[in-house]
Amino acid sequence: MSIADREAVHRTAARAALGVPGVVALQPTLAERLALAASRVFEAVGSGAARTPEGAGVRCETAPDGAWYVEVRCILDADHRVVDVARQVRSDVGAAANAYLAQHDAAPPPPVRVLVSVTRTIRPAARGAA
Numbered sequence: 001m002s003i004a005d006r007e008a009v010h011r012t013a014a015r016a017a018l019g020v021p022g023v024v025a026l027q028p029t030l031a032e033r034l035a036l037a038a039s040r041v042f043e044a045v046g047s048g049a050a051r052t053p054e055g056a057g058v059r060c061e062t063a064p065d066g067a068w069y070v071e072v073r074c075i076l077d078a079d080h081r082v083v084d085v086a087r088q089v090r091s092d093v094g095a096a097a098n099a100y101l102a103q104h105d106a107a108p109p110p111p112v113r114v115l116v117s118v119t120r121t122i123r124p125a126a127r128g129a130a
Helices: 003-018 030-045 082-104 124-129
Strands: 023-026 058-062 068-077 112-122
Touching: 003 023, 003 058, 003 068, 003 082, 068 082, 082 112
Parallel strands: 068 112
Antiparallel strands: 023 068, 058 068
């Protein structure tokens, strides 16, 4: 798989996770936060508008056997049951990644394993702070 394929699976997984009711946002890793802070400074100097990358909070890797490992770090709405939302995220991300790989790979698609980490839950009134 090429870097473009990895990025496409990354974006596909992020969109699938964000489409699940109860997912408020994806939680970027520390490295993503530092990169975003640096890009904001760089873009402020160039008078551009910085934004969070679409796939922040998702990490995709391929194993030597061809399997895909997708980790999704998400922030959930406290009004939803965490276990139900996490299961739905795992199911939807796995299905979306499998569908993408089936469309763009000549061979049978490799297995996709999804790990969902809920980093926090927030109340609807606190959503502006996420």
